[in-house]
Amino acid sequence: MDFVRAAFGEPSLPEREMTALEADCCRDLHAACRLHVTDGVRKEQGREAFGELSGILKRAADQEKANRRFVSDNALLIHESIRELSARLDLLFAEYFRRMPERGRSGSLIPEKAYRLKVFRDPSVFYREGALTERNAEVTLVLDASMSRMNVQEIIASEAYIMAESLEKIHIPVRVLTFRTIRGITVLERLKNTQEKNCGRIFRFFSGGWNRDGLAFRALLSLLDAERGEKEQLLIVLTDACPNDDMPALMDPSGRALKEYEGVTAVSDTEKAVHDLRKAGIRTAAVFFGSVSHLENVQQIYGKEYVRIRKLNRIADAAQDLIRMTLQEMTLQI
DSSP states (O other), rough: HHHHHHHHOOOOSSSSHHHHHHHSSSGGGGOOOOOEEEOOOOOSSOOOOOOOHHHHHHHHHHHHHHHHHHHHHHHHHHHHHHHHHHHHHHHHHHSSSSSEEEEEOOOOOEGGGTTTHSOOOOEOOOOOOOOEEEOOOEEEEEEEEEEGGGGGGHHHHHHHHHHHHHHHHHTTOOEEEEEEETTTTTEEEEOOOTTTTOHHHHHOOOOOOOBOHHHHHHHHHHHHHOOOOOOSEEEEEEEOOOEEEEEEEEEOTOEEEEEEEEEHHHHHHHHHHHHHHHHHEEEEEEEOOGGGHHHHHHHHHHOOOOOSSSSSHHHHHHHHHHHHHHHTTTTOOO
16 A cells, blocks of 8 residues: 555545545455555655566656646647637537526516515516526546556546636536556546546656455445535546456455456446446446447446547547437436
8 A cells, every 4th residue: 555655646535524434435356456446646756666566656747747848839739729618518508408497577476575576666576597507517537557558548537627627617517537556456536526627647647566346336326426426427438448467356265266357247247336336327338439349348348438539639529429318318308
């Protein structure tokens, strides 16, 4: 755990909460695993980092520079995508969420205010549909940060940045997290919380390690349940739909692997975790950017609620379609 703290940051949860989270999530197929939740705040190294730790820290710093350079080199496309997506999402949320009522001189009478019309000659004792839309929603973007994403790191960071900036522009709270598994520990790192308006920390995204999706999603269920109020929760996973970990799914008492966390076992476990998220009222969908050989995986895990992106200039279309799918599942009265 000391290595993970040095590489990815100090825990952002108190020890008691972290212990409870592990007790809730690290069982069954994940009984031999650990969890680490962080905001990426690292302690200063008392001595110069070396070996694997040095490599991770250097890769993280180099990739952040590469992500920012990619966005700078593609600034026109990025800015146009944000402009287009924010405009589309603004219309979507206006369509699917009820309008906030406002007082006026006509509309439905407010019984408890009726006396004001006669006593104070105040005509504003009616409710009518307002011009502002109540966006009673939060969005969580979750980025698969495993080694299999090595060749598309700049694309993933840019996709997440475009989506987060677009949501912020229309005042939808958005948080951004990454997940990876290293040395049997699944690390969830928060790159942006819902109170932050600046999306710049998203460029700290870099890949490395494995991905135990089922455990990560179980932890997310607990974390989002703890943070949610009365807002509708939309969770969007940027994934290649290929859960895989070097820590086995099942071991015998002697520590011998009985079943690996890969293939059918890992996909089925992730499918169940997504089912549990949806059962809890967290609308879960995926942006798939991966090999055609994993299309069956994404369909099994997410059902119809996914979109596939092959090029960055399709992000506005894809994100709009995906969020429309999740909004259509809601039962809010328009």
